[in-house]
Amino acid sequence: QVQLVESGGGLVQPGGSLRLSCAGFGVTLDYYAIGWFRQVPGKEREGISCISSSDDSTTYADSVKGRFTISRDNAKNTVYLQMNTLKPEDTAVYYCAAETYYTCSGRETLLDFGTWGQGTQVTVSS
Numbered sequence: 001q002v003q004l005v006e007s008g009g010g011l012v013q014p015g016g017s018l019r020l021s022c023a024g025f026g027v028t029l030d031y032y033a034i035g036w037f038r039q040v041p042g043k044e045r046e047g048i049s050c051i052s053s054s055d056d057s058t059t060y061a062d063s064v065k066g067r068f069t070i071s072r073d074n075a076k077n078t079v080y081l082q083m084n085t086l087k088p089e090d091t092a093v094y095y096c097a098a099e100t101y102y103t104c105s106g107r108e109t110l111l112d113f114g115t116w117g118q119g120t121q122v123t124v125s126s
Contacts (some may be wrong), residue, residue, distance in 0.1 A: 022096030
């Protein structure tokens with residue numbers, strides 16, 4: 001059974017950092033593109049970053065560009081989202097999603113990914 005498990009969320013002050021992890025179970029993430037999405041109540045889930053399956057090329061939404069970094073560690077079967085200089089508007093539930101043999105475009109939507117994690121809450125507040 002393919003499963004993604006996010007971890008690393010929590011409460012952080014503005015300007016702080018967090019690193020989210022997306023671990024794969026029953027699946028080798030090497031062959032998957034991984035997207036990170038976030039959602040706040042009452043709003044649509046938005047794609048914020050993606051790493052491609054073929055060449056590990058990465059994309060970022062304008063709202064996080066320069067502050068967030070996506071990377072993968074194949075030995076640990078995990079994809080990370082390093083989040084720096086966090087702002088209150090980054091507060092959301094963060095989800096990772098996987099799709100095989102997919103190249104990120106920077107315009108990812110929910111329909112582009114077939115496997116989803118359960119989400120992890122990130123709260124940025126003083």
